[in-house]
Amino acid sequence: MSAKLVPLRRLAGETAELSDExxxxxxxxxxxxxxxxxxDRFHEVVYRFAGRVALGDDARDDxxxxxxxxxxxxxxxxxxxxxxxxxxxxVTVNLARHVRRSDQRRRQREARFVAHVEAAPVDVGAEVxxxxxxxxxxxxIAELPHDPQVTFILCDLERLPVPEVARxxxxxxxxxxxRLHDARKIVRASVQRRLR
Amino acid sequence: xxxxxxxxxxxxxxxxGAAPEHLAACASCRATWDDTLRAIxxxxxxxxxxxxxxxxxxxxxxxxxxxxxxxxxxRRAAVVGCVALAAAGAALYLGLRxxxxxxxxxxxxxxxxxxxxxxxxxxDRPDELVxxxxxxxxxxxxxxxxxxxxxxxxVDAEVEVHGTAFEVTAHDRRLASVRVHHGxxxxxxxxxxxxxxxxxxxxxxxxxxxxxxxxxxxxxxxAxAxAxAAPRHIAAQPLQPHPPPPxxxxxxxxxxxxxxxxRANDFTTASAAFARTTLLDPDxxxxxxxxxxxxxxxxxxxxxxxxxxxxxxxxxYPRSPHAGEASAMLGxxxxxxxxxxxxxxxxxxxxxxxxxxxxxxxxxGLAALGVR
Numbered sequence: 001m002s003a004k005l006v007p008l009r010r011l012a013g014e015t016a017e018l019s020d021e022x023x024x025x026x027x028x029x030x031x032x033x034x035x036x037x038x039x040d041r042f043h044e045v046v047y048r049f050a051g052r053v054a055l056g057d058d059a060r061d062d063x064x065x066x067x068x069x070x071x072x073x074x075x076x077x078x079x080x081x082x083x084x085x086x087x088x089x090x091v092t093v094n095l096a097r098h099v100r101r102s103d104q105r106r107r108q109r110e111a112r113f114v115a116h117v118e119a120a121p122v123d124v125g126a127e128v129x130x131x132x133x134x135x136x137x138x139x140x141i142a143e144l145p146h147d148p149q150v151t152f153i154l155c156d157l158e159r160l161p162v163p164e165v166a167r168x169x170x171x172x173x174x175x176x177x178x179r180l181h182d183a184r185k186i187v188r189a190s191v192q193r194r195l196r
Numbered sequence: 197x198x199x200x201x202x203x204x205x206x207x208x209x210x211x212x213g214a215a216p217e218h219l220a221a222c223a224s225c226r227a228t229w230d231d232t233l234r235a236i237x238x239x240x241x242x243x244x245x246x247x248x249x250x251x252x253x254x255x256x257x258x259x260x261x262x263x264x265x266x267x268x269x270x271r272r273a274a275v276v277g278c279v280a281l282a283a284a285g286a287a288l289y290l291g292l293r294x295x296x297x298x299x300x301x302x303x304x305x306x307x308x309x310x311x312x313x314x315x316x317x318x319x320d321r322p323d324e325l326v327x328x329x330x331x332x333x334x335x336x337x338x339x340x341x342x343x344x345x346x347x348x349x350x351v352d353a354e355v356e357v358h359g360t361a362f363e364v365t366a367h368d369r370r371l372a373s374v375r376v377h378h379g380x381x382x383x384x385x386x387x388x389x390x391x392x393x394x395x396x397x398x399x400x401x402x403x404x405x406x407x408x409x410x411x412x413x414x415x416x417x418x419a420x421a422x423a424x425a426a427p428r429h430i431a432a433q434p435l436q437p438h439p440p441p442p443x444x445x446x447x448x449x450x451x452x453x454x455x456x457x458x459r460a461n462d463f464t465t466a467s468a469a470f471a472r473t474t475l476l477d478p479d480x481x482x483x484x485x486x487x488x489x490x491x492x493x494x495x496x497x498x499x500x501x502x503x504x505x506x507x508x509x510x511x512x513y514p515r516s517p518h519a520g521e522a523s524a525m526l527g528x529x530x531x532x533x534x535x536x537x538x539x540x541x542x543x544x545x546x547x548x549x550x551x552x553x554x555x556x557x558x559x560x561g562l563a564a565l566g567v568r
Binding site: 022025028034039052061065069076134135138141177184190 | 203207208211231235238239240241242243244246251252255256258259260316320321322323324325326327329347351354369500
């Protein structure tokens with residue numbers, strides 16, 4: 001295991017000098033070191049996305065792994081119409097729908113857990129109250145329908161430009177704005193309910 | 197209030213920077229927008245922490261292993277494969293693959309490959325990329341529009357052009373030559389300055405200078421001042437002399453390049469050259485030493501991969517004379533990363549080092565963790 005790991009890692013010293021686009025191009029030719037370097041650069045943002053669509057820990061790992069396997073498989077299709085970061089997140093979005101279904105039962109258990117936490121008394125200090133507010137927001141995002149959910153995550157949380165998100169999702173910009181508006185209203189309402 | 201935009205319009209207008217006057221004048225819209233911003237800010241903070249580094253490393257290894265056709269070792273990897281395959285299949289069947297947004301744009305470049313050339317045209321306008329693996333290609337590029345780029349990429353260099361015709365060759369993925377027929381080409385090779393080539397100019401990588409071969413009996417000098425600064429919390433130690441390479445092999449050249457860069461405090465170049473040394477001859481006499489100095493250089497360059505590279509070194513060379521130092525340095529990196537349990541384990545390993553300075557650093561690390 002480690003014998004395989006070492007040479008793969010050591011190539012990273014060279015690939016670290018290359019641009020994201022060059023790494024993706026190298027990845028398209030089957031260059032494992034380039035794929036490793038792309039993982040190093042972008043796995044955190046993919047993990048963050050996976051966490052925000054409310055996947056359990058195992059499903060989150062699955063989505064990250066499936067994303068980078070798919071990145072290598074489809075790297076040659078990158079057309080430079082968005083940043084590599086946005087493109088990789090687009091791959092994640094496409095896969096998330098399927099991974100999420102398999103994780104549905106686990107998500108329901110988590111939702112029950114959050115509901116249980118919500119029912120706890122709130123007189124245990126401001127920090128706990130703040131954490132519960134964050135948990136409420138997290139739950140609100142998790143319960144959004146898929147399209148507004150990914151739009152909200154990409155635009156407002158990952159701060160990607162609306163035109164790029166529209167390209168990645170394959171919808172007009174107006175649709176992105178509408179989905180974003182729907183998601184914002186729901187998330188905002190969840191905060192307001194909590195504060196009342 | 198009838199002049200108020202809808203919430204959707206308000207969001208777009210704020211994004212376009214077109215709503216500040218209305219927000220300043222309308223308390224109702226301002227309150228709504230402030231609530232929205234507060235909700236977004238809370239949502240940004242509501243993120244789950246990343247899994248531990250070791251778990252991510254395991255996942256990375258599984259991905260790379262699967263990319264090489266090796267068995268995927270990660271737990272539940274088969275499930276992932278099925279999910280990915282099912283997802284791809286379902287997407288194909290249902291027509292859910294990412295829809296083409298626009299017809300594929302035209303390319304600026306006309307590429308004529310030499311016999312046996314291996315290359316891949318990876319992307320089209322506005323950022324055309326050609327990844328050259330081996331052999332030669334003739335490239336003619338029509339003038340680019342503002343904001344457009346054209347590059348030929350190898351693993352060690354990029355060639356960027358602005359409307360020209362040129363010939364470029366690579367050997368084993370490395371840039372071997374560039375010859376410009378007309379126009380201007382910029383060559384950016386790893387570890388060297390960018391070079392601008394005009395019509396008639398040619399570029400080749402610097403030759404290996406065998407006249408500078410070091411006699412086998414003359415080891416490279418121990419680190420002269422200024423020696424690279426040691427990582428934080430670890431007392432600077434004199435750099436040890438290293439056994440000279442038996443001949444000026446490519447790995448020996450890379451090793452010497454690494455030391456030249458390290459002494460010049462060019463840690464990024466040094467780390468790349470140490471990595472090259474081990475890559476060229478993973479089991480050779482320089483591999484262990486280069487494997488140790490690689491993460492040291494990464495750490496001094498403040499690169500996030502340093503911790504992983506130290507782990508690799510310790511996994512592969514647990515009995516190395518450098519193991520204690522590597523453990524202590526890794527411990528401090530882990531302290532910075534908040535991975536206290538592994539940091540403690542690494543510091544304890546550092547207590548066995550031969551050097552008192554390293555043992556003192558390890559003791560200080562344990563003290564910093566509040567461990568006796």
